[in-house]
Amino acid sequence: MLPVKSNLPILLVICLVIFPGAALAQGFDASTVDWEKIGKIPMSDSFIKHFNENCGACHGEDLQGAPLGGPLVGVDLQHGDSVKEIANSIATGFPESGMPAWSETLSESRIWNLALYVAEQRQGTTILEKNDDIAVLIPEGTVKSERHNFRIEIIADGLDPMPFSIEPLPDGRILLSERMRGLSIISADGKQSEPIKGTPAVYADSGMFLGQVRGNGWMLDVAIHPDYEENGWVYIHHTDRCTGCNEFSRRGGQPVSMNHVVRGRIKDGQWVDEEVIWKADIETYTNTSDLAAAGRLSFDADNHLYFSVGMKDVLDTMGMQDLSLPYGKIHRVNDDGSIPDDNPFIDDPNTLDTIWTLGHRSSQGLEYNPKTGDHWETEMGPRGGDELNRLVKGGNFGWPVFTSGVNYDGRPVDVADKLGLELDSEDAEFPVVDWTPAVAISSFIFYDSPEFPKWNGNIIAGTLRATDLLRMEVVDNEVVHTEMLLENLARFRDIELGPNGELYVLLENKAGSQVIRITPAGQD
Known part of the structure; x- marks a missing residue:
């Protein structure tokens, strides 16, 4: 093995993390990576250099236009503005107006990356900006939209910069999970309690890696049982952390963690009656950041619990x-953690009985559609390839064999042969919606309440990097129309439906996160 702490250059380590085929060939050992040292390397974007070298003279390095070429942002593009259409324009050129056909000098992947960079700039997103420190200006008065006008009220502010989820309770209070702080309760008048005592441990010793917070041992999603008013069960999805507990941890001398699901009850500010719903094999625990853990929870109409596990392998x-x-994977269990008899792989001794679907990268949202009786999921691609998926029993959603995204440095995600993966396109499930360039799609709900009747059956979804709130109309399992309800507001971390049909939204921000409530504004 080649430990990072010895002679392996830091930049090589980053390349190995991005390209697992190379990682395997080089004997890469993730357990020995010095993440603190790597974290000091500033994030950069090679796409900027490539654009400036090839396109900047004509279109301006700021894409605002130059004497030889028109602007590429702030205007409609005559030949289309999708990444595919922009790539085609770059490849074929427009000789009559002086633009060469770049396919004669640039590779197909380089042309795609240039098109992706232009599309990102037009969308206002960049891998260098998380938009977690923008000023959050909540609109006052009535906000107009296509179907309903609404108002926004701040319920709680000054919350931890890294929250994960909210769960409205029937009595008007809200459960709040914060990654490195734990579980607390927001009262009906907006006051946050101290962390609930006795919940699974969380750790605040996180560092940075390429502009992202990385750590192990975090609180993730929280959800109440569909029959909560009768049984009081609260479900927590967190990452269980230990040191020296498996070969990986002992080899590198670092803590490791893995997704873990429990349920319990809250009584007098204490977490009691805890039961383990799902625990992974200890040898699957790694030091991969819990930022990649996924960690959502969702119930169906029969009280089956679905939960998402993300990219917690070493790459x-x-x-x-x-x-x-x-x-x-998306996993499925009964509400007590037992395995449903109709899970798709239950009869195969070589598979995990809990698996419902596979081939997911980084699930950010997981929700039940009460109108159709199935689950849907949102997930982030790498650079491009964010997805909205309708889950089907036993479905393979393709990652890393199929994606419209590329690695963050622009190289194709072409690891299937190197990893020995075989998957035909006819055996894969493809997204209902693909966002390329990526918006950093986040949590969502299927709206189902008379409070906003014209939104019934619609998806209300948040984005992180793009800082928008979306409404999507779904007909026959296809998204036929998308409206931007709120634009450039904040990072939308979680969205939940309140007991009276109101929307609760968790906004993530370095200066203090917020919970807001969206209610009708009267006459539409």
């Missing part, structure tokens, strides 16, 4: 297609 392309490993 983001590994383990997702392996049915003996939990990574990159």
Whole structure:
């Protein structure tokens, strides 16, 4: 093995993390990576250099236009503005107006990356900006939209910069999970309680890696049982952390963690009656950041519990297609953690009985559609390839064999042969919606309440990097129309439906996160 702490250059380590085929060939050992040292390297974007070298003279390095060429942002593009259409324009050129056909000098992948960069700039997103420190200006008065006008009220502010989820309670209070702080309760008048005592441990010793917070041992999703008013069960999805507990941790001397689901009750500010719903094999615990853990929870009408496990293998392309490993899967259990008899792989001794679907990268949202009786999921691609998926029993959603995204440095995600993966397109499930360039799609709900009747059956979804709130109309399992309800507001981390049909939204911000409430504004 080649430990990072010795002679392996830091930049090589980053390349190995991005390209698992190379990682395997180089004997890469993730357990020995010095993440603190790597975290000091500033994030950069090679797309900027490539654009400036090839396109900047004509279109301006700011894409605002120059004497030789028109602007590429702030205007409609005559020949289309999708990444595919922009790539075609770059490849074929417009000789009559002086633009060469770049396919004669640039590779197909380089042309695609240039088109992706232009599309990102037009969308206002960049891998260098998370938009987690923008000023959050909540609109006052009535906000107009296509179907309903609404108002926004701040319920709680000054919350931890890294929250994960909210769960409205029937009595008007809200459960709040914060990754490195734990579980608390927001009262009806907006006051946050101290962390609930006795919940699973969380750790605040996180560092940075390429502009992202990385750590192990976090609180993720929280959800109440569909019959909560009768049984009081609260479900927590967190990452269980330990040190020296498996070969990986002992080899590197670092803590490791893995997704873990429990349920319990809250009595007098204490977490009691805890039961383990799902625990992974201890040898699957890694030091991969819990930022990649996914960690959502959702129930169906029969009280089956679905939960998502993300890219917790040592690299983001590994383990997702392996049915003996939990990574990159949506899992399904009964509400007490037992295995449903109709799970798709229950009769195969070489697979995990809990798996419902596979081939997911980084699930950010997981919701039940009460009108159709199925689950849907949102997930982030790498650079491009964010997805909205309708889950089907036993479905393979393709990662890392199929994606419209590219690696963050622009290279294609072409690891299938190197990892020995075989998946025909006819055996894969493809997204209902693909966002390329990526919006950093986040949590969502299917709206189902008379409070906003014209939104019934619609998806209300948030984005992180794009900082928008979307409404999507769904007909026959296809999104036929998308409206931007709120634009450039904040990072939308979680969205939930309140007991009276109001929307509660969790906004993530370095200066203090917020919970807001969206209610009708009267006459539409």
